[in-house]
Amino acid sequence: MTGELSEAVAAAQAGDEEAFRFLYRSLQPGLLRYLTALVGADAEDVASEAWLQISRDLPGFAGGEFRAWTVTIARNRAMDHLRRQRRRPSLPVPVQALSELAGDADTAERAGETIGTESALALIATLPQREAEAVLLRAVIGLDAETAGRVLGRRAGxxxxxxHRGLRRLAALLERSDVRQPSGRAEQATPPRPRTGRGRPAPSAPKAEPADG
Amino acid sequence: MRFRRSGGPAHRAESEGLLDAARGGQPPTAEADPLAHLLAAAAAPAEPGELSGEEQALAAFRAARAAPVPATARVARRWGRLRVGAAAWLAGLAATATAGVAFAAVSLDRPDEPAPPAPTTPGSTGGESAASPTGSGDDPTATGTPGAASTTGTGPTPTGGPGQPAGAGELAGHCRAYLAKSPRQRARALETPGFADLVTAAGGADRVEDYCLRLVPDRAPKSSPAAPATSPAARTTSPEAARATTPAPASDKAPASDKAPASDKSSTGRADTGKSGNGPAGAANVDR
Incomplete structure (x- = not known):
């Protein structure tokens, strides 16, 4: 996968449009999901800004982990966006979307899975931003801890x-919803939100960018 | 720690395992932890709606290719990004050159003096210790190595590619080497096989210059005074740079091991807001 990606990067740098399309298809879902946790419904706009910059700066990409490079660009665009807005969206994903997703056909199809992609992301987005970003960069973007640390300006540790904290919190949320109503997990994803969601918006937005490591 | 009562990963290693599983795209088994299912769902393959911006992104790509004239602000930004890589490259180049010369001087002395003091530059000690293991007192091998080492110093190819699997970094390296030449040498250099890829990528020998200025815009203004600029850099970084570059005649993999972390770090670190803790990250980067 990584080799395929870096081949495509080289080809796109040389002007190969299909290679760029491949890059877009490989990376956009992860970027969009990550951005949704950062800027909510504006994720698509921010993602297209990011792709604008990626295609412009691609010739200057000097090697290294391309995923990290793109996600850093996307993150910076998201931070700019938040700075412009001066406020974070109150809810990362509309509540209705969650209840609709409870009966998601997608969910039913995949036998093993109990939760749809959007519901999963909505749950992750209820985490404190620091934890949500760590989980998403690791599991969804697919970076290792060191690289994710470089993107976030933090130590790998x-x-x-x-x-880890994020996963434990998620496990607790899942468990709670499991106990109360085993059939409607995604629907149950909403109640915990006020608890974690309330404290998050104001303090974490400015905190997101400066490094503490 | 508040969640001790519940399931979920008990320690960081378990969390890392879950995250890596999701990252690797392994589908969890039916009876797996709900958390594993959640992560797998979050990392599930693309849904069509997520790719709705594809044509727009491609249009941006085309536009960027068609009109690559960089705005002033962008040049500044890109220059900032490339500075680290360029400095590393120049340091490597200078170190290779000085190490070659120093080593040549040392090996000329060698028949007479079995223990050469190597007083020239710090780079010479690094170069010598790396190059001499093959035959410390032996003339044939000793004279063979410096010759090759000095070729890497002047020749653009081996040091140019910072060891990426991709050809693009190599092209950038060719470009820097190309731009560092005088106009007369440039024309001649393009006829050599070492620059054939560059000519192909640029779409013709007459377009190489534009192509290179676009690829490495920072090199344009200071193509001639490159030599004096390198000497301080060489002094600071020469020990490890020399060690990495001296074995270059064998293959161009050796500089790769040295360059990859540097360019890697710069690529992610500089694209960020610049506040990233580079010290520890850089160290971690090396073991990776």
Missing amino acids: AVRTAA
């Missing part, structure tokens, strides 16, 4: 800790 801090990323591991944040991801």
